[in-house]
Amino acid sequence: EVQLVESGGGLVQPGGSLRLSCAGSGFTFSDRYMDWVRQTPGKGLEWVGRSRNKANSYTTEYAASVKGRFTLSRDDSKNSLYLQMDSLKTEDTAVYYCTRGYCTNGVCFFDYWGQGTLVTVSS
Amino acid sequence: DIQLTQSPSFLSASVGDRVTISCRASQGISSHLVWYQQKPGQAPKLLIYAASTLQSGVPSRFSGSGSGTEFTLTISSLQPEDFATYYCQQPHTYPLTFGGGTKVEIK
Numbered sequence: 757e758v759q760l761v762e763s764g765g766g767l768v769q770p771g772g773s774l775r776l777s778c779a780g781s782g783f784t785f786s787d788r789y790m791d792w793v794r795q796t797p798g799k800g801l802e803w804v805g806r807s808r809n810k811a812n813s814y815t816t817e818y819a820a821s822v823k824g825r826f827t828l829s830r831d832d833s834k835n836s837l838y839l840q841m842d843s844l845k846t847e848d849t850a851v852y853y854c855t856r857g858y859c860t861n862g863v864c865f866f867d868y869w870g871q872g873t874l875v876t877v878s879s
Numbered sequence: 880d881i882q883l884t885q886s887p888s889f890l891s892a893s894v895g896d897r898v899t900i901s902c903r904a905s906q907g908i909s910s911h912l913v914w915y916q917q918k919p920g921q922a923p924k925l926l927i928y929a930a931s932t933l934q935s936g937v938p939s940r941f942s943g944s945g946s947g948t949e950f951t952l953t954i955s956s957l958q959p960e961d962f963a964t965y966y967c968q969q970p971h972t973y974p975l976t977f978g979g980g981t982k983v984e985i986k
Binding site: 791800801802803806817819820853858860861863864865866867868869870871872 | 966
């Protein structure tokens with residue numbers, strides 16, 4: 757059974773940092789693209805960033821709203837994905853979901869989602 | 880960025896009704912359109928990808944169609960467990976984007 761379990765969310769002040777983790781199980785983690793997607797009541801679902809798999813050199817993509825502030829990384833030996841969030845803003849407040857990528861016909865989307873972890877940026 | 884506009888944003892329907900949700904892309908995305916279902920307090924769940932391919936385990940009352948800029952999700956006979964919010968998403972071009980969602984509620 758595929759499982760994705762996020763951790764690391766919490767309350768942080770504007771300008772602060774937080775590191776989210778996602779532990780995957782039930783599949784070959786190193787084979788997969790992995791993404792973070794966030795959700796806010798006001799803005800709905802927003803893609804945050806992507807980590808491609810080893811076969812694609814672990815390259816990354818980011819949404820413009822987080823580029824330069826957020827960094828994706830992964831440790832395939834631990835079946836884990838990470839999101840380092842720096843210079844946090846109040847508008848980063850959201851539930852952050854870890855997702856597994858499914859690639860077909862040249863595109864990749866999200867076939868499994870974790871339960872999400874809440875990040876609140878507030879003074 | 881590719882914008883996805885869903886309509887309606889809210890609909891009220893009865894069990895057994897046929898329901899249609901539209902998703903319009905601001906530019907052509909071939910058949911690269913995905914649909915998700917989200918129930919309150921849960922993560923989204925993949926329903927349909929490549930515009931019309933049903934994810935394994937998803938009931939056959941769900942179907943998708945369209946290409947280019949116009950896409951449709953249809954539920955042929957609404958069941959109690961189908962009351963949820965539905966989102967479209969395009970994996971065609973970065974940044975990946977989602978529609979604003981359609982909330983399906985019980986009439």
